[in-house]
Amino acid sequence: MIDEHEVALGLARHRLFSFVHLAFGRLYPAEDLSDAPYLEAFCFQLQECAERRQQRLIACMPPRHLKSFTLVCLQAWLLGHDPTAEIIFVTYGDELSRTLTEIFRDIVRSDWYQDIFPDMRIDPASDRQEVMRTTAGGGRRPVSTGSALTGFGGNVIITDDLAKAQDTNYQALRDRIRRFLDEVLFSRQNNPDKDIFIAAQQRLHVDDAIARLLELPNFKRLILPSIAVSDEAFELYGGRVWKRRAGDLLEPTRFSRKTLEEIRLRNPSVYEAQYQQAPHLVVSALVDVNKITFVPAPPPPERVICTLQFWDTSFGVSEDGDFSVGLCFAFANRCWHLVDMVRGRFTYPVLRQIACEFADRWKAWDIIVEAQGCGASLVQDLRANGRKNFFKRTVSEAKEVRLFAQSGFLQSNRFAVVETPRWTPDFRREVACFPNDKHNDIVDALTLGVDHIQREGPATVRKVLNGGVPPRRLGRGRPFPSIYGDEAEDEAA
Numbered sequence: 001m002i003d004e005h006e007v008a009l010g011l012a013r014h015r016l017f018s019f020v021h022l023a024f025g026r027l028y029p030a031e032d033l034s035d036a037p038y039l040e041a042f043c044f045q046l047q048e049c050a051e052r053r054q055q056r057l058i059a060c061m062p063p064r065h066l067k068s069f070t071l072v073c074l075q076a077w078l079l080g081h082d083p084t085a086e087i088i089f090v091t092y093g094d095e096l097s098r099t100l101t102e103i104f105r106d107i108v109r110s111d112w113y114q115d116i117f118p119d120m121r122i123d124p125a126s127d128r129q130e131v132m133r134t135t136a137g138g139g140r141r142p143v144s145t146g147s148a149l150t151g152f153g154g155n156v157i158i159t160d161d162l163a164k165a166q167d168t169n170y171q172a173l174r175d176r177i178r179r180f181l182d183e184v185l186f187s188r189q190n191n192p193d194k195d196i197f198i199a200a201q202q203r204l205h206v207d208d209a210i211a212r213l214l215e216l217p218n219f220k221r222l223i224l225p226s227i228a229v230s231d232e233a234f235e236l237y238g239g240r241v242w243k244r245r246a247g248d249l250l251e252p253t254r255f256s257r258k259t260l261e262e263i264r265l266r267n268p269s270v271y272e273a274q275y276q277q278a279p280h281l282v283v284s285a286l287v288d289v290n291k292i293t294f295v296p297a298p299p300p301p302e303r304v305i306c307t308l309q310f311w312d313t314s315f316g317v318s319e320d321g322d323f324s325v326g327l328c329f330a331f332a333n334r335c336w337h338l339v340d341m342v343r344g345r346f347t348y349p350v351l352r353q354i355a356c357e358f359a360d361r362w363k364a365w366d367i368i369v370e371a372q373g374c375g376a377s378l379v380q381d382l383r384a385n386g387r388k389n390f391f392k393r394t395v396s397e398a399k400e401v402r403l404f405a406q407s408g409f410l411q412s413n414r415f416a417v418v419e420t421p422r423w424t425p426d427f428r429r430e431v432a433c434f435p436n437d438k439h440n441d442i443v444d445a446l447t448l449g450v451d452h453i454q455r456e457g458p459a460t461v462r463k464v465l466n467g468g469v470p471p472r473r474l475g476r477g478r479p480f481p482s483i484y485g486d487e488a489e490d491e492a493a
Helices: 004-014 016-027 038-050 067-081 094-109 111-116 171-188 209-214 257-266 268-275 348-362 375-384 399-410 424-433 441-465
Strands: 056-060 086-091 139-144 156-160 196-200 219-223 232-235 241-244 293-295 304-312 324-332 335-344 366-370 390-393 415-418
Touching: 004 016, 004 111, 016 038, 016 067, 016 094, 016 111, 038 056, 038 067, 038 196, 038 219, 038 232, 038 241, 056 209, 067 086, 067 094, 067 111, 067 139, 067 156, 067 196, 086 094, 086 171, 094 111, 094 139, 156 171, 171 209, 196 209, 209 219, 257 268, 304 348, 304 375, 304 441, 324 348, 324 441, 335 348, 335 424, 335 441, 348 366, 348 375, 366 375, 366 441, 375 390, 399 441, 415 424, 424 441
Parallel strands: 056 196, 056 219, 086 139, 086 156, 156 196, 293 415, 304 366, 335 415, 366 390
Antiparallel strands: 232 241, 304 324, 324 335
16 A cells, blocks of 8 residues: 655655645645646756756746745755755845744754655754754855855855845945855855855846846846746756746736736836846836837748848956847848847957857848947958958947937837847846946947948848849939838938
8 A cells, every 4th residue: 555645755855846845734734835837847946956967046036936935945855865065045134044044943853854864963062053053064054145154165055035125226235245246155165166056036126136146157047927928938847848828927826917917006116026027127218128029030041131240349258347249130021130149258269259150150241340349450350351241330429329219110110039038138138227237238239230220221131132232223313112111211222
């Protein structure tokens, strides 16, 4: 006869998701745990980190979605498997830290936990202390944001909301949290090549701690808005996939559309940041990103008439420096599609190589590079080596003026952006946040491109259609037919 209790314990040992279910049922027997798939997706990614299949994770979800409880369960589950693990757990304040420590203590002291992990024992000398040590030499150290950690290290660092929502509007606090991340937390890893770093938080501001971490490489992203803004797929246990469609609710049993709409009406900024994980959507006064057309895929190659690329370049590879950004536009179906983006901090030789590869991959007709940064030198170098379709351009107007002037085009049916998780979130954030975001390199490249397209795009399209030769006018004073099919134009070819 199958012992259901033993089966449950076995599942809890091997799957974090099952462990969370068991712990919740034992600690809160009068409450029901949600069966929404987001919790399984969250546990799956946490277990991927715990089992060292990935090192770094950013997880963003709305408040009251069991994030903190799941992270506490992760710590107990991880120490059960490896009592020598050294965990640093960071939250925004001492009171929250004490509350979560009591939950952790209740779990690891329980009989059912000891049945699952009989080799995991808390050192009696530390059982009543905030810092709990195991008899195997590992342990859990809870700290609050900004605390000194000199002399202490860990091989698992977990952050759970580094700031209170009401405090993140203060620039000084955001700067302090960034310094804490850069100068304290990352330096506490015992072995940076192998140690785990997990950051879980609701978004609070365009310049919050998550914004800083999103700039860094190698972080897996799990972004879960209350209402899905696009179709996405998330890994679950057993090789299953949760396919979330645009418009799907994350937690329909507790946060219905009616409830979320009430939250939005009470405070749009709180709704977009904390519930939609998109603080940028309420920042910009220049371009309404919601009015830009996003399409699921680039146009078929046979429909593309020509491609143009635009670069805003920067020197150096410093983590605090500007990015070099390249944008690729494809004209098809009477619309300019932003089909690809390259963004990074590159040395000059790498930038040179990437610019050439980007142009070749998309068979770019012309590549326009802003003369600032290393742009002028890059164009001179490439043209001297046979790349005659690279051109430099000097920009004099302020980017705020340029973007405002181009907002109509960006929100028209003549422009569309391909939706892809690889770079579209960065595009959305920076355009929507401008001019309040820390970086504006995408906006620089975008305004350079759109200005060129509006001025010279039609003539370039006609030239491509005419085999590379500028077409002759139809007659004295007669305008060319519009490439957009809706009006006549009178640009010089």
